Amino acid sequence: MNSDTSPRLDRYFTYRLNTLAKLNDLASHSLYLDKGGLSLAESRVLASIGSFPHITVNRLAFEANLDKGQASRSAQSLVDKGLVVKANSLTDGRSVILALTPSGKPVWRKLMVLMEQRNQALTSCLNPEEQVLLLDMFERMLAHAKAGHAGDALEHAA
Structure with missing residues (x-):
């Protein structure tokens, strides 16, 4: 097979997307730790809790792009820091609802x-159009992914 037509991992969009995400995570982790005092996981969790008020841990894991254990540990760390509060769900006794505390709101805004x-640094190589x-x-x-396989994951996270 000609090497020009042979499949190569680095030619696939999903590979490039995952590589971009990993490089972004490295830069984001340093920025959030240095400027915000939070790890990448804590930052993702705080951003999600502030953006989706009264979120469950299952939904949080999906929105923060973490597994449920990471999301739960990070949320607990933020509770321990006084940035997030947990409350039992009124509709599901097994579920916990997370929300920002008054001291968590300015940290969320800074984050x-x-x-x-x-985002601006990452997209600065592109013109506005x-x-x-x-x-x-x-x-x-x-939208296409949510209509297909990812739609099932969203329903389970809700």
Whole structure:
């Protein structure tokens, strides 16, 4: 088989997307730890709790892109730091609802500014029109994925 037509992992979109995500995680971890005092997992959890008020741990794991154990440990760490509060769900006694505390809200706002900075740094190689086009394409891909296999994961996380 000609090497030009042979399958190569680095030619696949999903491989490139995962590599980009890993490189972004490395840069984000340093930024969030240095400027916000939170690990990457804690930052993802705090951002998700602030963005999706009264979120369950199952939904949190999905939104923060962590497994349930990581999400639960990070949420507990944020509870211990006084940034998040846990409450039992009124509709499901087995479920816990998470929300920001009054002292967690300014930390969340600061974190969201740092996330915006990371987004701008990552997309700075694209002109404004390319950025809009890329976001539009990602929205369509997300909608497509949610309509298929990922839709099942969303239902289980809710």
